[in-house]
Amino acid sequence: MVAHLGEEADHRRRSRRDPVTPPAGFERLLLGVRGDGTATSLAEHRERWGALPVAVGPTFVDELDRSGLRGHGGAWFPVASKWRSLRRTRMRGPVVVANGAEGEPASGKDRLLVHRLPHLVLDGASVAARCLGASQVIIYVPADAVATMKMSIAERRSLGIDQVEFEVVVAPDRYLAGQESAAVNTISGERPATPYFTGIRTVRYQGIGGRPTLVQNVETLAHVALIARFGADWFRSIGTPGSPGTALFTVAGRWAEPRIVEAPLGVPLGSFLELDANDCHAVQGVLLGGYGGGWLTTPEALAMPLTEEEARRHGSSLGAGVLALLPANVCALAEVGRVVRYMEGQGAGQCGPCVNGLAELATTMERLTYRPGSLRGGLSPIVALCGLVEKRGACAHPDGVARFVLSALRVFEDHAAAHLQRGPCSSASAPFLPAPNVARSSNRSVPVR
Secondary structure (H helix, E strand, O other), X not given: OHHHHHHHHHHHHHXXXXXXXXXXXXXXXXXXXXXXXXXXXXXXXXXXXXXXOOOOOOOHHHHHHHHOOEOOOOOOOEHXXXXXXXXXXXXXXXXXXXXXXXXXXXXXXXXXXXHHOHHHHHHHHHXXXXXXXXXXXXXXXXXXXXXXXXXXXXXXXXXXXXXXXXXXXXXXXXXXXHOHHHHHHHHOOOOOOOOXXXXXXXXXXXXXXXXXXXXXXXXXXXXXXXXXXXXXXXXXXXXXXXXXXXXXXXXEOOOOOOEEEEEEOOOEHHHHHOOOHHHXXXXXXXXXXXXXXXXXXXHHHHHOEOOHHHHXXXXXXXXXXXXXXXEOOOOHHHHHHHHHHHHHHOOOOOOHHHHHHXXXXXXXXXXXXXXXXXXXXXXXXXXXXXXXXXXXXXXXXXXXXXXXXXXXXXXXXHHHHHHHHHOOOOOOOOOOOOOOXXXXXXXXXXXXX
């Protein structure tokens, strides 16, 4: 133990003599990614970023407030406000959950962080624990990331870096596993991957073991780790006043394979992806935010600044950081229908809109795709079904599916009209959007011919 403490003290002395220069460009989190695809070691991580400041404590929430950091897990809620909203208690301290579940099939950013930049995530969780006085930190990740996280925790424990113990819990391979109340239920051993009913209570008031619980996305915690080192002014030096900093996005359709990229918030999407109006013919539409987000026409997507406010103004959300550019050579309706069938199979099964509404919506979308002549009333039955599931579910899952479908009907209106007038597409292209195990959800799906 003496040797370990000596190593730690020596590192702190070296860090004071040779402070790490803050990144000046818009690539921040990704600067630490190794080229060989493996996880960064603790030594490599601290060579890049230096040690966490030892003085980080309760007042750090004020620095977070000044930074303007918002949660990057889907809701984009101000992080300082979320931390301050934890119920204060004289009993056992709160619980911090680093949420790396990433149930969204089209996203890969959180997987990258937990597999390749684990110490940024653990740093952020450690800062949250210090700031909030947490007595427990749980790292909630998919099964294939458990070994990496445990190895990284062991590295840190050997040097006595963290003031709180970490526990690793496996996140189920389910779409809803990352929803914060579903994460709490999973960790508590109660109804895994099943959210609370909407409005019952917040986990920030009563979560794991009845204690106030902060569930924070791993990308958000990675940003917290850098703000703790370099401060709010540095974080705000990129982005816009209302949406400062950078964000990770999973981009599909721009290159031969999906890529994880880091973008300054507020930059127009077309400018960031180096696309302009001449490229619109090759892209039918753009899915923003993932399967709980919404579709945009290609021109409006390329012109849109990457902020949550602009995304909502267009009827979507930045959500889980998905940017999917749908190629012109695939059937848009087949893509939408396949995703809706997947989402039906991923529901919590605790209310009628989820159990019955989404099943009927998936079947109706499949009829529009493959048997449009059997769909009486054109698109109106689909619109009506969306109205029946919206804002009536036990959680927000049906709402996201309805938004996904309604935005698709708007963006692909001409495509749908062609189906209704001339029959289904003859495209034999491979599926573009990932929908794992969708074949098990129903035997009613019809392959593209």
